[in-house]
Amino acid sequence: MASRAKATILDIAREAGVSKSTVSLVLQGSGLIRPETAVKVRKAIEDVGYVYNRGAANLRKAHSNVIGMVINDLTNPFFAELAVGMERVFQSAGIVPFIANTAENPVRQEEVLKSLMEQGVAGLIVSPARGTAPGAFRRLETAGVPVVFAMRRLPESRIPVIAPDNHRGAYLATAHLIGKGHRRLAFFGGSSDLVVYHERLGGFREACEVLGITARDTLVFEGETSRKGGIACLDTALAMAEPPTAALCFNDAVAFGVLLALRKRGLEPGTDFAVVGFDDVVEAEHYMPALTSVAVDSAGLGERAAHVMLKMIQSRTTRAEDHIGAVNLVVRESCGPDRRAGLGDAA
Amino acid sequence: MASRAKATILDIAREAGVSKSTVSLVLQGSGLIRPETAVKVRKAIEDVGYVYNRGAANLRKAHSNVIGMVINDLTNPFFAELAVGMERVFQSAGIVPFIANTAENPVRQEEVLKSLMEQGVAGLIVSPARGTAPGAFRRLETAGVPVVFAMRRLPESRIPVIAPDNHRGAYLATAHLIGKGHRRLAFFGGSSDLVVYHERLGGFREACEVLGITARDTLVFEGETSRKGGIACLDTALAMAEPPTAALCFNDAVAFGVLLALRKRGLEPGTDFAVVGFDDVVEAEHYMPALTSVAVDSAGLGERAAHVMLKMIQSRTTRAEDHIGAVNLVVRESCGPDRRAGLGDAA
DNA sequence: CCTATCAGATGGAACGTTCCAATAAGTCAA
């Protein structure tokens, strides 16, 4: 049905015997029109199979109610969670956010940002791809589009950030390992082009220092932030003359790799080698053994980011405060029992 | 920098000392303008910090190069993979697709579709939410927007579908279990409001019938399509007087649940109870024991769907052929060795 | 010198909305 050409408000106006202005008012739910007229118009809208043309409207209105979420890796459940948290908030605000994936590729990210801008987004929540150039968001800034970073930040930028307390999380995890009696510790995975990496590594280092682990007993192995990276890290670590007995992993994926590699060598995770992850993705709980990990509540951070964005749009500002989310260590089985001679504490 | 109001092609025209038409032509890369003029214009574009207004352009052009992907559950890596496959194709076609998540909620889906239509999408790839009403896509159809379904289909619709060969996959998996010597089989998880469920269950039933398993030895347990659902299915199955010895699971998540529940009961997956999954998500390979599963190549299906969509848009049609993707059984450890007395075949 | 041809550039009318200012039709007080 419906003639080939799309119906416009003029078609509705003709059908309902009113002016286009009246139709426009009805569409916006204005209280100025007589109820009976509104009913008549709404009927006509149904009859002609009208679909609202937001592009045309934005041409006049200049603010667009479209919000973009730019995610660096959608296949990582951790970031998918983040996206879902944001969506929840936007949904209850009656707006539909568009998600775009950059697959950790700065060039792709550039394209995505350009496209989103052309679409006239009202705001952008971004988890920047690794290796993002320092000036990548300048365009957005000069255009006055509100942007907030989620999970990750860029080295020098003034864009507000919503992220977990990486430093503290790493500190807690490291303290836990030391508390278990480990004296030679490793940090596995990640690479220094990520700010997050420095934050987590910083927490690790600080804990070691404060709790009496010497510098030569704190080992750092960079590597891919994936299972594969974890496997590689463990292999090179165990090849050392004096290998570590425990590792804090950059994220859970790395930790899973380590667990796997341990099993493959016939070592028992937890008793032979302790490992703790970071992010606490859902699988952590279900792994064998269950992974001890730093929970960051990514969905919660997503919600927070969405709220900040909404507020920024509303107050038409491009600045906002950073928000550092609380973290907590979820102790499961991958660090085994205490390592000291005794039989652990009585609790 | 950049004055408060956004720059338009008129600003560029003024800056470059040409007409707006010329600027427009340059933007479209027309060969009609003299190279030096083009250079001059491009410089002006940079200078004024111009961002293209696609909304305004679409107003005239009426076809929008925006493609939407509507996904029922982004946190499921299986669907995330699908999305990534599609993205890959669209990227090389130079277009940026927008992803929207429906979280398996038909109401949300309705909102998402509406929003996407208002945005003037050129086409839509949809993995419909469970419980989608039969007429949910009529609007799209009458508007002449090309739509293709991915992974899932709706009962009566004429919309083209890109999906794996669920029936055959289930058949293969079931035959494998029977080949291992199992004589009392279960189908775990899923519910009948999904067409996929019927397809997979159908393959299971056919294999049982053809390969000589009596109807009373083929058990079906509906349940959530999650780890939790798998755990529940196993519990009720093992509570039976004469429990099954093997199960085909609706998907990998269910299978993981079953594996977990077996371990919790002190049973060894594979030897005590065989389980095969469906979808072959990345985790399947890394589980303990590694999960035997039906691989469906979701990224490949995503690519296929994207290609079909591109073709539909290009030939401005709303119809296309269905595409049923090949599947294959990836045998790992979760079904253990053969069950018959002998020591298996000599291969 | 005139006319055809051609490359390059341009004005103006759309496209489908919103919103301001204006209008029409009541209602009510003076």
Added chain:
DNA sequence: TTGACTTATTGGAACGTTCCATCTGATAGG
């Protein structure tokens, strides 16, 4: 009856593009 005010409705100009039709000079052929 008049004017002030209210309520409901409306025309028209804008928003930033595209694209058709037109215009301007050059160049070339006769």
